[in-house]
Amino acid sequence: MKSDRIVRFALRASKLLTIFVFLGTVAILAFGYRVTREWQQGVAARTAHQNEESVDLIIKAITRDMRGAQARILANRDWDAPLPAGSAREMTEQVATTFARYPYPESFFTWRGGHHSMVFFSRATRLPQWMPPQSPVVHSPIARAVDPPIAGQVRERVLSSIAAQLRYAVFNIEFAGVPYQIVARISYADPPP
Numbered sequence: 001m002k003s004d005r006i007v008r009f010a011l012r013a014s015k016l017l018t019i020f021v022f023l024g025t026v027a028i029l030a031f032g033y034r035v036t037r038e039w040q041q042g043v044a045a046r047t048a049h050q051n052e053e054s055v056d057l058i059i060k061a062i063t064r065d066m067r068g069a070q071a072r073i074l075a076n077r078d079w080d081a082p083l084p085a086g087s088a089r090e091m092t093e094q095v096a097t098t099f100a101r102y103p104y105p106e107s108f109f110t111w112r113g114g115h116h117s118m119v120f121f122s123r124a125t126r127l128p129q130w131m132p133p134q135s136p137v138v139h140s141p142i143a144r145a146v147d148p149p150i151a152g153q154v155r156e157r158v159l160s161s162i163a164a165q166l167r168y169a170v171f172n173i174e175f176a177g178v179p180y181q182i183v184a185r186i187s188y189a190d191p192p193p
Contacts, residue, residue: 065104092142095121099141107131109154109184113162118151119144129176150175158184 095108107122122131124143130150134143153173161169161184169184 062104065102091119092121092140092144096142099123109151111155111158117146118148118155119146120148120151128180129178150180154182154184157182158186162186 091108091110098105098108106126107120107128109118109120111118120131122128122143122145124134124141127133127143128150130148131143131145132148134140150173153175157171157173158169161171165188167186169182169186172179172181174180
């Protein structure tokens with residue numbers, strides 16, 4: 001009888017122990033799941049915060065580049081002087097300096113008005129679709145094109161700004177399905193009234 005009681009006690013004790021071990025395992029799993037979820041949410045929040053900071057930094061850099069390019073090229077008082085006859089080389093040097101300093105601007109152009117050709121300057125490493133491919137013999141960081149296919153649309157829009165006697169022409173055009181923003185500084189031989 002005593003041994004029968006001991007066996008029953010041992011069976012109850014083993015059942016209780018099994019239940020406690022099972023409940024302990026469930027509690028540990030639940031705690032682990034909760035900790036893992038909180039860790040994932042924390043990582044997601046930190047990643048979102050870092051992404052927001054990165055986007056803000058990129059926007060600040062692009063804004064700085066646009067302002068710098070504007071001050072360097074568009075608002076530069078040196079443009080008020082008449083361009084010398086061999087200005088293409090001087091323009092290439094100015095554009096190369098601007099491209100080296102500011103990664104945002106893609107292309108520049110110059111045009112003397114009337115029936116003169118439009119000369120476009122782009123980064124040789126990032127040619128726009130409308131820019132003809134450069135000769136492999138020319139090893140320059142600046143690609144140059146005279147009256148590329150986009151010139152007609154640009155000329156037309158700049159002429160309308162000249163007719164309105166504006167100092168700057170700012171407009172968007174689309175060429176071959178790609179949108180472009182054009183900003184042009186207009187210089188007049190005789191100042192507009």
